[in-house]
Amino acid sequence: MRFFRPGFLAGLYPEAKFRIKTTEKILYLTFDDGPDPQSTPFLLEILKKHSIRVLFFCIGENAEEHPELINQILNDSHEIGNHTYNHADGWRTNSVKYIDDVIRASKSTSSLIFRPPFGRIRPKQYRILKRQFLIVFWDLMAYDFDSTFNAENSLNLLKTKIRPGSIIVLHDTSSSTARFLLDEFLTFATEQGFRFEMMSQTLQSREAGGGSYARNNAASVKTFSNQ
Numbered sequence: 001m002r003f004f005r006p007g008f009l010a011g012l013y014p015e016a017k018f019r020i021k022t023t024e025k026i027l028y029l030t031f032d033d034g035p036d037p038q039s040t041p042f043l044l045e046i047l048k049k050h051s052i053r054v055l056f057f058c059i060g061e062n063a064e065e066h067p068e069l070i071n072q073i074l075n076d077s078h079e080i081g082n083h084t085y086n087h088a089d090g091w092r093t094n095s096v097k098y099i100d101d102v103i104r105a106s107k108s109t110s111s112l113i114f115r116p117p118f119g120r121i122r123p124k125q126y127r128i129l130k131r132q133f134l135i136v137f138w139d140l141m142a143y144d145f146d147s148t149f150n151a152e153n154s155l156n157l158l159k160t161k162i163r164p165g166s167i168i169v170l171h172d173t174s175s176s177t178a179r180f181l182l183d184e185f186l187t188f189a190t191e192q193g194f195r196f197e198m199m200s201q202t203l204q205s206r207e208a209g210g211g212s213y214a215r216n217n218a219a220s221v222k223t224f225s226n227q
């Protein structure tokens, strides 16, 4: 079964972001699991064409392997998030190991924004990580990584399910279909009156949501390591 929206998870992690509260037609695009030499540069070109800035949740190991792609992402004014060092599954990893994996990744992704791989994080891991990181899940999962769910299905899903404040997950991996659908999706969404923003832009400019984000930004990694 496929779950396009995270549903009940939102209630378990009240301080995490699943969707940004707004009535405006704003979308937040995120890419997970890269950077990848085949996919990332291709997607960056499309994003540049549409003048859209996004958030890449990079795996630490990939980031270390491809520092040139990290630079390219940052040079294009996108944002980088932490997606653990080895794509750790929080449910299957003990908490000490899991936190270590996130800290290790934070060295190469230099980030204060974190997304748990698979959306799986135990309450204890969440409690520790939220002191340092803004934790971001998603509102809409397009299944672009799923080879049995083709690009057309993913595109239709996006076209019909986007709503104000949606945080959308796609993937910059070699097997993802994101590169086949991104251009058309961005054209569609823009024609529908949506615009894209980077999450930090919105959160920092808002007092309500920005409070905890700003505090997270001020927290030091040293403090976190001592937890």
Ligand SMILES: [Zn+2]
Pocket (backbone or CB within 6 Å): 032, 033, 083, 087, 117, 118
């Ligand atoms: Zn992932």
